[in-house]
Amino acid sequence: MNRRIQPYLFVLPVTVLAGVLIYYSIGFAAWASLTDWNGLTTMNFIGLDNYVELYHDPLFWTALRNTFVFLVATITIQAGLGLLVAVIAKERLVGSNFFKAIFFLPIAMAPAIIATVFKYMLEANYGSINEVLRSMGIIDQSTVIQWLGADLGVWSIIAINVFQWMGFSMMIYYAALMSIPEELYEAAEIDGAGWWRRLLSISIPSLRGTTSVLIILGIVGALKTFDIVWLTTGGGPGGSTHFLSTLLYEERSNREAGYSSAIGMVILVLAFLLAMAQIRIANRDGGKS
Amino acid sequence: MRSRTPRGAKITMYLVLIFLASLWLFPIGLALYKSIQVGGWNNYNVVLNSDVFNYWQAIGNSFLMAGAASLVIVLVSSLAGFAFSKLRFRGRNLIYSLLLACLAVPVAAVVTPLFFSINTVGLRDSYLGVIIPLAAFNSLMMLLIMKNHFDTIPDEMIEAAALDGAGLFRTFSRILLPLSGPTLATVGTLSFVYSWNEFLLPNLLLRSAEKFPVTQAISLLEFDRMSLEQISQLYAGLILMTIPSVIVYLFAQRYLQAGVTAGAVKS
Numbered sequence: 001m002n003r004r005i006q007p008y009l010f011v012l013p014v015t016v017l018a019g020v021l022i023y024y025s026i027g028f029a030a031w032a033s034l035t036d037w038n039g040l041t042t043m044n045f046i047g048l049d050n051y052v053e054l055y056h057d058p059l060f061w062t063a064l065r066n067t068f069v070f071l072v073a074t075i076t077i078q079a080g081l082g083l084l085v086a087v088i089a090k091e092r093l094v095g096s097n098f099f100k101a102i103f104f105l106p107i108a109m110a111p112a113i114i115a116t117v118f119k120y121m122l123e124a125n126y127g128s129i130n131e132v133l134r135s136m137g138i139i140d141q142s143t144v145i146q147w148l149g150a151d152l153g154v155w156s157i158i159a160i161n162v163f164q165w166m167g168f169s170m171m172i173y174y175a176a177l178m179s180i181p182e183e184l185y186e187a188a189e190i191d192g193a194g195w196w197r198r199l200l201s202i203s204i205p206s207l208r209g210t211t212s213v214l215i216i217l218g219i220v221g222a223l224k225t226f227d228i229v230w231l232t233t234g235g236g237p238g239g240s241t242h243f244l245s246t247l248l249y250e251e252r253s254n255r256e257a258g259y260s261s262a263i264g265m266v267i268l269v270l271a272f273l274l275a276m277a278q279i280r281i282a283n284r285d286g287g288k289s
Numbered sequence: 290m291r292s293r294t295p296r297g298a299k300i301t302m303y304l305v306l307i308f309l310a311s312l313w314l315f316p317i318g319l320a321l322y323k324s325i326q327v328g329g330w331n332n333y334n335v336v337l338n339s340d341v342f343n344y345w346q347a348i349g350n351s352f353l354m355a356g357a358a359s360l361v362i363v364l365v366s367s368l369a370g371f372a373f374s375k376l377r378f379r380g381r382n383l384i385y386s387l388l389l390a391c392l393a394v395p396v397a398a399v400v401t402p403l404f405f406s407i408n409t410v411g412l413r414d415s416y417l418g419v420i421i422p423l424a425a426f427n428s429l430m431m432l433l434i435m436k437n438h439f440d441t442i443p444d445e446m447i448e449a450a451a452l453d454g455a456g457l458f459r460t461f462s463r464i465l466l467p468l469s470g471p472t473l474a475t476v477g478t479l480s481f482v483y484s485w486n487e488f489l490l491p492n493l494l495l496r497s498a499e500k501f502p503v504t505q506a507i508s509l510l511e512f513d514r515m516s517l518e519q520i521s522q523l524y525a526g527l528i529l530m531t532i533p534s535v536i537v538y539l540f541a542q543r544y545l546q547a548g549v550t551a552g553a554v555k556s
Contacts, residue, residue, distance in 0.1 A: 006457050010372035011384060014365040014432055018425040019384075021406075022391045028402035039405065085309065088302045099306045101542065102313050108538035108545060110486035112504035113527055116511075117320050120520060128319050163313065168549060175550040195298055213553050224395035227488045227504075245397035249489075257401050267398040275393050 026268065032261035039257035050262035060263070063235075063242040066154050067222060070243065073158045074165070075218035079211060081162070082169025087199065089170070090177045100174070104167035111164060115231040118160045122147035122232070153233045153241035160228050165221070169214055176210040177203060212282035219274045223267050244270075324524035327517045332525040336510070344529060346499060347506035351485050351533070354416055354502055358423040359480035362431050363473060365424075370435025371461050375447050385436075392429050396422070400493050407494055414496045422494075423484050431476045434551045438472040439465065471547070478541045479548035485534065503530040 033050055037043040054060045085103060089096045106114060121128045124144045133139045147156045180202065188198050226245040229235065235242035235250060242250075244267050251260040324332055337344050372378070373385045396403075403422060404413075412418030442465060450460040466473070488504040495501060498509060510526045512519065538545065 003457070004378070007372045007376040007378040007381075010376070010457070010461075011369040014369040014428055015384060015388065017361070017365055017421070018391060018428045018432075019388050021422065021425045022394055022399070023387075025399035025402040025406070026394065028405070029399050032402060039401065081309070084305065088306060091299070091302060093299065093302060093306075096306070099310055102310050104542070104546065105535070105538060106313075107549065108482055108534045109531055110488065110504045110534065112486070112488040112507060113531055113534075114316075116507050117316060117524070117527055120323075120523065121316065121319060126517070126520075128323065163316065171546055171549055172553045195295060210553075217553060220393050220395070224397060226395075226397045231488075245395065248397060249400060252401050252404075257405075261401050264398040264401060267395060271393045271395065271398075272390075 029261040029264045029268075032258050033265050035258045037258040037261070038255045039252065040255075043258075046258070050259050053259065054262055054266070059239045059242060059247060062239060063244045063247040064266075066241060067225075067243045067245075069154055070158055070161070070225065071219060071222035073155075074161050074222060075215055077158070077162050078166045078169045078218070079173075079214055081166050082171075082214075083173050083207070085166075085170045086173035086177055087203065089174055100167075100170065103170055106164045107167050109164075111227040112231055114164055115160060115228045118156070118163075119148070119232045122156055124148070148233045148241075150237055150240035153237075157225075157228055157232060157241065160232065161225065164228075172210055172214060173207060176207055180206050209282070212278065216275050216278050219278065220271055223271050320524050320528060324521055324528050327521040332518075332522045333529065335522050336526040336529060339510075342506060342509040342526065343499070344526070347501055347503045347530070348533060350416075350500055350506075351502035351504070354419050354423065354491070355481050355484035355487075357416070357420045358427065358484040359477050361420070361424040362428045362480040362484075363477050366428050366431035366435045366476060367466070367469070367473065368461070369432055370439050371465055373432075373436045374439035375442075375444065375465075376457070388429055389433060391426075392433070394426075396426055396489050400489070404493055413494055414500065416500065418494050419491050422490055423487055426490075427480050427483050430552050431480055434476055434479075434548065435469075435472065437551065438469060442468055471544070472551075474541075475544045475548040475551065478537070478544040479552070482534070482537060482545060485537075503533075506530070 032043070034045060034047060035043045036046050036049075085099070089100050124130060124146050127147070129147060130139070130143075130145055133145070134141055134143070139145065146152060184202050185198055188202060193201065223244065225243060226249070229241065229243045229246045230249065233241040235246040239247075244263055248260045248263040248267070251263065328335070336342065369388075373381060407413055407418045407422070412421070446464055447460055450464050455463070485502070486504065487502075491502050491505045495505065498506070501509070507527065507530065510523045515523070
């Protein structure tokens with residue numbers, strides 16, 4: 001067969017499967033967001049009405065704020081803890097593989113299952129967390145902490161996400177740390193640099209590119225987050241813990257397909273803008289990604 | 290020579306590790322305890338023999354959908370990874386960039402058109418209707434991993450094969466694939482785990498309880514106003530449903546870790 005055509009045959013399956021499906025869906029969503037589509041039949045062009053409505057929808061701003069708080073908090077906490085554990089694991093202490101395995105295990109487990117376990121543990125009245133706190137005397141017998149309520153809900157969701165994904169940051173940092181040449185450390189030690197000095201002048205600067213990658217993955221990951229929210233608070237009470245993804249899903253099931261597509265477009269634009277901004281910042285700082 | 294760590298620092302490190310590990314083990318231990326707190330080990334029997342929830346069917350469904358999706362992913366991502374890495378053709382970089390840009394597209398952002406499309410082609414509430422988007426959305430990360438892997442194989446091997454008159458597909462299957470065992474295992478494991486863990490797509494597309502994968506079947510064990518015994522049974526169900534993931538983890542931890550790292554190191 002012709003050598004000029006053949007390469008295209010190799011890339012055709014993935015291009016048709018993923019490229020066409022995903023770009024078609026984006027194009028479809030872009031068009032649908034300009035209509036009053038109900039998901040089935042009616043589909044009239046209404047211009048930017050959905051976006052105007054979105055702008056005036058307090059739930060949208062709540063969801064946007066929650067998504068953003070989640071994004072900043074999870075990236076920071078997961079990177080911080082991940083780096084801490086990775087730095088310790090690099091010391092090759094006895095049993096450090098065991099600890100690494102514990103932190104990595106949740107990555108293999110389904111977010112849907114982890115979220116459900118936490119939902120029942122965090123339940124206010126009979127949930128285990130409040131029970132434990134009561135039995136230890138930390139809170140009063142009659143106190144009911146609404147872990148999944150309007151005030152704490154987003155933070156509980158953040159905690160569940162940290163439980164699931166911290167091991168990911170840990171593993172990435174660990175791999176990056178192990179790729180730093182051992183000679184650098186030895187030379188520094190001969191020059192009299194102590195443990196902290198070696199950490200701050202060799203390890204941390206070498207991890208810039210890694211941190212940058214983790215931030216990009218964290219941005220995209222935050223915008224993808226759905227299961228943990230949907231299966232714990234479901235966006236409630238009163239929409240106070242909605243994320244963009246769950247708000248979209250709820251509007252879709254309310255037959256607001258045009259409106260939900262507009263939320264989808266906002267998510268896509270945010271994903272691209274934030275990822276681009278991070279890549280630019282990383283390049284300006286001279287970090288490799 | 291190994292850099293030495295002061296003794297005091299070592300003790301602090303162990304304390305940090307033990308503290309964090311107990312935070313991580315706490316929910317797992319609590320779930321195990323809760324699963325037998327009311328009703329004892331019999332809860333596991335109850336769940337396995339439930340009328341509303343068929344454990345083995347849910348496992349089978351997850352296995353079928355995740356298995357089929359990962360087979361498709363391994364196939365399409367290795368073929369395309371080879372071409373993007375080793376072959377020259379017009380539009381190569383453009384197509385590759387356009388595909389990788391999709392890595393930033395969350396499934397949740399396009400559920401509305403996705404549902405409509407799958408419904409229109411008559412695949413709603415079918416295994417295939419879930420497998421197709423599952424493979425589509427997970428194949429791009431795997432394409433990245435495969436291409437980066439093929440980049441590490443010297444071009445001279447391809448050129449030598451071409452001189453011997455081997456066709457492209459033959460070069461791919463006889464020379465490159467045999468050098469790619471661990472990467473293929475990594476891509477397969479990662480695809481399987483990610484597909485197994487997916488909740489949004491089946492929740493969007495499946496309606497019949499007998500087709501639910503484990504992530505979706507959990508809801509069958511939840512009722513309004515549950516008794517303490519029913520909650521214990523739910524915990525037992527959750528633990529039973531996690532067992533396959535833990536088994537995969539125990540046997541393929543190496544590949545899972547390799548995959549997670551490979552997908553992040555070079556984006």
